[in-house]
Amino acid sequence: MESILTVKNLSTYFYMEEGVVAAVDDVSFELKPQEVLGIVGETGSGKSVTVKSIMRLIKPPGKIVRGEVIYKGQDILKLDEKEMYNIRGKEISMVFQDPMTSLNPLFTIGNQLMETIMQHQKVSKEEAYKRAIEMLKLVQIPEPEKRMKSYPFEFSGGMRQRVVIAIALSCNPSVLIADEPTTALDVTIQAQILELMKQLQETLKMAMIFITHDLGVIASMAHRIIVMYGGKQMEEGSAEDIFYNPVHPYTNMLLKSIPRVDKKVERLEPIPGQPPRMIDIPKVCPFLPRCPRSVDECSKSVPDMVEVSPGHRVRCFNPVEGGV
Numbered sequence: 088m089e090s091i092l093t094v095k096n097l098s099t100y101f102y103m104e105e106g107v108v109a110a111v112d113d114v115s116f117e118l119k120p121q122e123v124l125g126i127v128g129e130t131g132s133g134k135s136v137t138v139k140s141i142m143r144l145i146k147p148p149g150k151i152v153r154g155e156v157i158y159k160g161q162d163i164l165k166l167d168e169k170e171m172y173n174i175r176g177k178e179i180s181m182v183f184q185d186p187m188t189s190l191n192p193l194f195t196i197g198n199q200l201m202e203t204i205m206q207h208q209k210v211s212k213e214e215a216y217k218r219a220i221e222m223l224k225l226v227q228i229p230e231p232e233k234r235m236k237s238y239p240f241e242f243s244g245g246m247r248q249r250v251v252i253a254i255a256l257s258c259n260p261s262v263l264i265a266d267e268p269t270t271a272l273d274v275t276i277q278a279q280i281l282e283l284m285k286q287l288q289e290t291l292k293m294a295m296i297f298i299t300h301d302l303g304v305i306a307s308m309a310h311r312i313i314v315m316y317g318g319k320q321m322e323e324g325s326a327e328d329i330f331y332n333p334v335h336p337y338t339n340m341l342l343k344s345i346p347r348v349d350k351k352v353e354r355l356e357p358i359p360g361q362p363p364r365m366i367d368i369p370k371v372c373p374f375l376p377r378c379p380r381s382v383d384e385c386s387k388s389v390p391d392m393v394e395v396s397p398g399h400r401v402r403c404f405n406p407v408e409g410g411v
C-alpha cells in the first residue's frame with residue numbers, strides 16, 4: 088500500500104552558542120493510510136522535534152538541515168508558508184501535550200472550533216456551528232450546545248483535551264499527530280483519552296503518529312513503532328517486533344526497565360548511565376556510552392539502519408538475537 092507520508096533522512100539541528108544540537112539526525116520512515124505509528128524514546132530523544140519538523144514548526148536557532156517530507160506526492164518542506172498553511176491543520180493536524188497551549192483562554196470553545204472550521208473550509212457560519220456541535224459530540228462532550236458557550240477554564244483537563252482533539256479533527260485531516268497527548272492528565276483520564284483517540288482513529292480511518300515516552304501507552308495504540316535515542320532512530324518494527332523480538336540493545340534495556348503483566352520480572356532494571364549530552368555529539372552511536380554490547384566498530388562510525396526481517400530495521404553493529 089502506498090504511503091501517505093514519507094520522511095526521508097530528516098535532520099534538524101539547533102545552532103546554540105555552546106555548539107550544534109543534532110536534535111533529529113537522519114530519521115526516515117513511512118506512514119501508511121490508517122496506520123498508527125508510535126514514536127517512543129526518553130526525554131530529549133528528538134520525538135517532538137521530528138514531528139514539529141514535519142509540521143514546519145521549527146523556529147531559529149533550530150533549522151531543518153536535510154531531508155524530505157513527502158505528503159501525498161509532494162515535498163512539503165519545499166512549500167511556501169501560504170501553501171503550508173493549507174496543509175497544517177487541514178491535511179495534517181496536531182494535538183499537543185498541554186491542552187492549554189492550544190486553546191485561547193479569552194475565547195469560547197465554540198468560537199475556537201468555528202474559527203478553525205471557517206479558516207480551512209468554505210462554509211457559512213451556520214454550517215460551521217453545526218459542524219462544531221458534531222465535533223463536540225464526536226469527542227463525547229455532553230450537552231455540546233451549552234458547552235459551545237463555555238471558556239477553556241470552565242472545563243476539566245480531560246475535557247479540554249477532548250476539545251483540542253475536536254479542533255484538530257474538525258477539518259477531517261488525513262494524518263493526526265499526537266505529541267504526548269495524555270501526559271498532562273490524571274491517570275484515569277489518560278486512559279479515557281487514549282481510548283477515545285483509538286476509537287476516533289478507527290472510525291475516521293485516519294493515519295496517526297503517536298508520540299510517547301511510555302511503552303505501555305504505545306503498546307495499546309501503535310501498529311508500528313520507532314524507538315528513538317539521541318536524535319536517531321535506533322529500531323523500527325511492528326509492535327510485535329519491538330515487544331517480542333527487540334534487537335537493539337537500547338530497546339532491550341528499555342523493555343526490561345518497565346513492569347510487565349505478561350512476564351514476571353525479578354526487579355526493574357534501570358538503564359545505567361545518563362542520556363546523551365546532545366551538543367556536538369561525536370559521529371558514533373549515541374547509545375555507545377551506555378551500551379553493554381559495544382564492539383570495536385561502534386567507536387568508529389554510526390551504523391546504518393539495516394533490515395533484519397521484513398519491516399524490522401535496526402541501527403546497531405551488534406544487535407541482540409532472540410529478543411528479551
Ligand SMILES: Nc1ncnc2c1ncn2[C@@H]1O[C@H](COP(=O)(O)OP(=O)(O)OP(=O)(O)O)[C@@H](O)[C@H]1O
Pocket residue numbers: 101103108109110128129130131132133134135136137148149300365
Ligand atoms: N528550542 C530549542 N532550542 C534548543 N534546543 C532544542 C530546542 N528544542 C529542542 N531542542 C533540543 O532537541 C533535543 C530533542 O528535543 P525533543 O523535544 O524533540 O525531545 P523529546 O524526545 O520530544 O523529549 P520530551 O519527551 O521531553 O518532549 C533536546 O535534547 C533539546 O536539547
